[in-house]
Each structure stands twice: as C-alpha cells, then as structure tokens.
Amino acid sequence: MCVVREGRYDTEHRFISINCGMAEDSTYIDIINTTYHSDAKYIETGVNYNLSKAFLPDTIFQQLYSNVRSFPSGSRNCYNLSEITKGTKYLLRVHLWYGNYDGRNSIPQFDIYVGVNRWMIINDRSSVPFVREIILMAKRNYMSVCLVNTGLGTPFISALELRPLNNSMYKVVNETHSLTRWDQYDLGRPRYNNDVNAGIRYPDDPYDLLWRPFDDINWSPFNTSSTVTNPNVEFQPPSKVMMTAVRPTAESDALYYDWTVDDLSLQLQVYMHFAELEQLNTSQNREFTVCCGNNLCYNSTIRPQYLVTTTVEPPQPLTGQSRYLCTFKQASKSNLPPIVNAVEEPFFFWIEGRNSCFSCKSHFHPVLGFVME
Structure with a gap:
C-alpha cells in the first residue's frame, strides 16, 4: 500500500506524502523528521513490490524508493486525494524508480493524468530517480492522480507528495493554468x-x-x-x-x-x-x-x-x-x-x-x- 507523511509542520499545513508499496500498517520517519503512514484509503488497486537492495538508487532518501506499487490490471488506476482545499494552490511531486522490481529489466512507458488532463508521458531511462512537479490550483475539495496504461508496459509509481502553497505564490497559476x-x-x-x-x-x-x-x-x-x-x-x-x-x-x-x-x-x-x-x-x-x-x-x-x-x-x-x-x-x-x-x-x-x-x-x-x- 502507500503512505501519508505527517509531522508537526506537515500536519499544520496539510502535507500529504505517499510512498507507494509499503505494507498497510507500516510507518517510518525520514531524514527531515517526517513520518510515513499507510494510505490504503487513497487507492484500492495495484500490487506492492519490495525492491532488491542491489537495485536501490544512491540517494539520501533511499527508503522512498525501496518499494513500488504496480498496476498490471485496468487501463486507468487513480489515487484519490480528498484532504485538500478548493481554491488552494498545491505543489504535486511524483517520484518514479523502476529498480527492475518485476525482474523483466524493461522500463515501461505510460501516462500520468491529473484529473482528466494528461500531465506527462513517462518514458525515462536515466540512472537516477525520475522526479517531476506541477503547481496547480485545486478546483474541488479532492484531486485524482491517475496512471494510465498505454499498451507499452505496466505503470508503476514510487511516491506522490502534495504540498499546499501560499496563494500569493506563482500568480500565473489559477483554476485553468498550471505550471509544470x-x-x-x-x-x-x-x-x-x-x-x-x-x-x-x-x-x-x-x-x-x-x-x-x-x-x-x-x-x-x-x-x-x-x-x-x-x-x-x-x-x-x-x-x-x-x-x-x-x-x-x-x-x-x-x-x-x-x-x-x-x-x-x-x-x-x-x-x-x-x-x-x-x-x-x-x-x-x-x-x-x-x-x-x-x-x-x-x-x-x-x-x-x-x-x-x-x-x-x-x-x-x-x-x-x-x-x-x-x-x-x-x-x-x-x-x-x-x-x-x-x-x-x-x-x-x-x-x-x-x-x-x-x-x-x-x-x-x-x-x-x-x-x-
């Protein structure tokens, strides 16, 4: 399953962090002193995998990439984030690290959507974790982040993070315009x-x-x-x-x-x-x-x-x-x-x-x- 990160400041500012693939009741504290919890309530589909230590990336946040959640079934699998505030600007961060979790040594290509809009095509073959961000304004009191199978391999994800921003920041961002x-x-x-x-x-x-x-x-x-x-x-x-x-x-x-x-x-x-x-x-x-x-x-x-x-x-x-x-x-x-x-x-x-x-x-x-x- 996935996890929600909490902490003193995180709780106050409604940080949401999802480290995908952890067991439902697992928690851990990362190096910036925030705690990861299971987020089974955000998604019901997918399969959890633990990565071999030999395939973990060289990063100070290594535990973030020690698991993945894979979606072999269904063309569209979505995380439903409900603990957000309509009209608030957010930073959404996605982490991906293949790590040969399925033993096939073949990195898939798939799409990631925010709601009904395609955010990006995932086709990354670099030797470091893939991290991308978008700044957007919540149109509703919930948000969906979806992994879409395009027939070029099984979608997977390592982590999702959602950070509320001050609405005075990035004035070009509104309900119709976002910044990747x-x-x-x-x-x-x-x-x-x-x-x-x-x-x-x-x-x-x-x-x-x-x-x-x-x-x-x-x-x-x-x-x-x-x-x-x-x-x-x-x-x-x-x-x-x-x-x-x-x-x-x-x-x-x-x-x-x-x-x-x-x-x-x-x-x-x-x-x-x-x-x-x-x-x-x-x-x-x-x-x-x-x-x-x-x-x-x-x-x-x-x-x-x-x-x-x-x-x-x-x-x-x-x-x-x-x-x-x-x-x-x-x-x-x-x-x-x-x-x-x-x-x-x-x-x-x-x-x-x-x-x-x-x-x-x-x-x-x-x-x-x-x-x-």
Whole structure:
C-alpha cells in the first residue's frame, strides 16, 4: 500500500506524502523528521513490490524508493486525494524508480493524468530517480492522480507528495493554468553525487520545494553566513538557498544559460533570483542586464541589494524557439561581474482541458549550467 507523511509542520499545513508499496500498517520517519503512514484509503488497486537492495538508487532518501506499487490490471488506476482545499494552490511531486522490481529489466512507458488532463508521458531511462512537479490550483475539495496504461508496459509509481502553497505564490497559476516545474537550482552549492533529492527543502523551505545544489568548474562560487531576506510574496526562495551564488571565474563580464526544446508551441517561464552577498564599498558597483529568448529583456538593469532577494522573469512567456539563451551581462557603468543565486528552470504552462503533455522528457533538453565567453 502507500503512505501519508505527517509531522508537526506537515500536519499544520496539510502535507500529504505517499510512498507507494509499503505494507498497510507500516510507518517510518525520514531524514527531515517526517513520518510515513499507510494510505490504503487513497487507492484500492495495484500490487506492492519490495525492491532488491542491489537495485536501490544512491540517494539520501533511499527508503522512498525501496518499494513500488504496480498496476498490471485496468487501463486507468487513480489515487484519490480528498484532504485538500478548493481554491488552494498545491505543489504535486511524483517520484518514479523502476529498480527492475518485476525482474523483466524493461522500463515501461505510460501516462500520468491529473484529473482528466494528461500531465506527462513517462518514458525515462536515466540512472537516477525520475522526479517531476506541477503547481496547480485545486478546483474541488479532492484531486485524482491517475496512471494510465498505454499498451507499452505496466505503470508503476514510487511516491506522490502534495504540498499546499501560499496563494500569493506563482500568480500565473489559477483554476485553468498550471505550471509544470522542471527544476530549481541552488547555484554555488556543491552537488552530492547525482542524488536528485539532495538539496535544500523542508524545513529550510517551509513549502518543501526542492532546491538542488549545482556548481561548475567554470564558476566561482561564493557565499555568506548572514541571513538573506525576501520582501517578495510571489517567489519565496529560502534564505539558505540565497546565501550561495556564482560569478564568472575568468575575466568575463557575462554569464550565459541555455536549453533546447522540441515542441516550439511550449510556453516557458524562467524565474531568476539575485542577492548581493558582499558588502561593497563606495567605489564598487555591481549592475547587469538580464535577457532571455528573442531579446526579451527585463525592463531595467539589475542591482542586487545586499542580503535582500530580487526576482526577475522575462516580461512575457518564452515560446516559438528550439533553443533559448538567457544572458546576464555586466552593465557599462558596472565594475563587478554579474552574479546569480538561484534559478527556477523553465515552467510549462499547462492549460486545463488541453489534452497534451507539457513535461515530456523528449520535449526538453536543458544544458545544466552557465557557459562563459
């Protein structure tokens, strides 16, 4: 069966976590001090499997992937989440790890739906757990998450997590528009192997958004031990994420970030977060421009405030290109290079009623990092 995660903050904020495949009455406490319980009340179909230790992924949340729930019968099997509030924005997170649970050594392809709308096609063959997220608004006091058999193998799932957000966050999200989130990067923080779950999350992020560490040999990371504040209610990267940043390593006045997509009709958003971590003297000035896509530039230069978060996004959604480039370029009157603290990678607008996939692996090919010229 599956489980519900509870804890002091979780209970107060109605966190729901489902670790699929656990025995009905089993519980455990994970490393962020939350407890998993069986959720037999959320679904009645499916078969539980325990994975061999030899096939478990290298992750600090290994127990999350030690079981799966498989659906060999029926074309559509749904989790029914009823403990939610109509009109509230939620982060829905899905975890998948095949781990050769059925001994066939053949990863299936299937669809995942939220209600009647297809969210994504699952066809992932990477060597790390598959984790995807969507931010949406509950249209009713319940929500269904369905695994649909498309004739290309038996659907399975490792975990589901539902996190209520503050309704002031992500203003583009409403009852008809959702955002499928690819990733959030905490730039300048060293990576922990290839663990897709390692990073800053609850309790540092009270909404349990996952901020993955990312650095590169071409970057010069730096940090502060001081708290970074954030006056913005729509975007709320936690202080711990904003306490790290990157800048060019060589004599360069710019950072570049790019990615490619296959579907030119996709509408994308990128949210970029900045905070000055060094107390500059009167002769120092850090100022830069931010442009993405076809010269869609922020309407003014960015001058990060000392220990205060500033968030920037393109003036309109990016669309119509196969390759996108974001440029952070030192302004002419600046004598310091640009910096970036955190990036929320491209969001895909998911329009209610459009039966399409906005986060298919085949659609999106990020270049994970900045390059310098």
